[in-house]
Amino acid sequence: MPTTQLHAQTLFHQLQSEFIESLPQKLALLEHLCASLPGKPSSTPELAELLRQVHSLKGSGGTYSLHIITVICHQLEDYITNELSSASSFSAAFVGNCLRHIDLLHKVAEQAQPGVQQEFGEAWNELNLLRESIHPARGNALVIEPSRLTQNIIAQVLQQHHIRPTLVTDGYRALLHALSEPFSLIITSAETPLLNGFAFSGGLRLSDSINRNVPIILLTASQAPKAAPRRKMDPSILIAKDTHLIENLAATLNKILPPPTH
Numbered sequence: 723m724p725t726t727q728l729h730a731q732t733l734f735h736q737l738q739s740e741f742i743e744s745l746p747q748k749l750a751l752l753e754h755l756c757a758s759l760p761g762k763p764s765s766t767p768e769l770a771e772l773l774r775q776v777h778s779l780k781g782s783g784g785t786y787s788l789h790i791i792t793v794i795c796h797q798l799e800d801y802i803t804n805e806l807s808s809a810s811s812f813s814a815a816f817v818g819n820c821l822r823h824i825d826l827l828h829k830v831a832e833q834a835q836p837g838v839q840q841e842f843g844e845a846w847n848e849l850n851l852l853r854e855s856i857h858p859a860r861g862n863a864l865v866i867e868p869s870r871l872t873q874n875i876i877a878q879v880l881q882q883h884h885i886r887p888t889l890v891t892d893g894y895r896a897l898l899h900a901l902s903e904p905f906s907l908i909i910t911s912a913e914t915p916l917l918n919g920f921a922f923s924g925g926l927r928l929s930d931s932i933n934r935n936v937p938i939i940l941l942t943a944s945q946a947p948k949a950a951p952r953r954k955m956d957p958s959i960l961i962a963k964d965t966h967l968i969e970n971l972a973a974t975l976n977k978i979l980p981p982p983t984h
Contacts, residue, residue, distance in 0.1 A: 741785075745827070752824050755775065756817050769812075777795070826845060830842060885979070892917065901933075913943070923940065938959075
């Protein structure tokens with residue numbers, strides 16, 4: 723390894739170690755801010771500071787390759803924002819759910835080691851259970867995508883909208899799923915092994931499956947067609963698989979999904 727690269731890696735591990743050592747103090751501050759919220763109006767300065775600290779920690783998690791911290795903080799931000807839209811003051815239950823996120827961050831802080839690639843499997847499982855307990859799923863989606871990276875991107879957007887994803891890499895196996903299992907939504911890439919997205923859509927639309935009329939979102943790597951789908955066999959919506967995929971998919975989900983129940 724070149725000397726410059728080795729020096730940069732050593733510096734990164736040192737900064738990562740300092741960040742991990744600072745986590746207990748940062749989390750103690752979050753706990754203190756949460757504890758001050760019950761009964762206060764949603765405009766309280768303590769909430770603004772809590773959101774600022776959570777947002778800062780979210781960014782640091784990505785900077786120091788502790789991505790689970792970023793995801794936990796992102797979920798906590800979303801939870802607080804959703805609460806603000808429906809409550810004028812903070813309940814003990816709301817604070818309890820915030821503290822559950824912080825407890826999970828404490829577990830990650832205890833396990834984190836600088837310079838070591840860690841899976842944090844148990845913490846990921848707990849995060850999923852926490853998400854489901856706070857936001858019951860609005861449905862489930864079949865995702866047909868051969869790229870693992872794109873699968874992860876789609877799954878993250880779906881989970882943020884409280885949709886459980888079923889991930890499949892080829893169109894033929896996906897059709898077997900769709901003919902036998904109920905889904906609220908289907909997302910498929912245009913180019914998938916064994917059976918492409920258009921053929922999958924046509925086969926499902928012409929079947930007697932309970933999913934024959936569910937929305938089908940087709941992701942295409944080419945420029946999005948100017949004309950909207952018109953034929954019965956066509957997918958419902960076409961989205962370009964480009965740098966705007968995340969925001970375009972999120973906007974589409976907001977349009978086609980029923981509002982979440984509170």
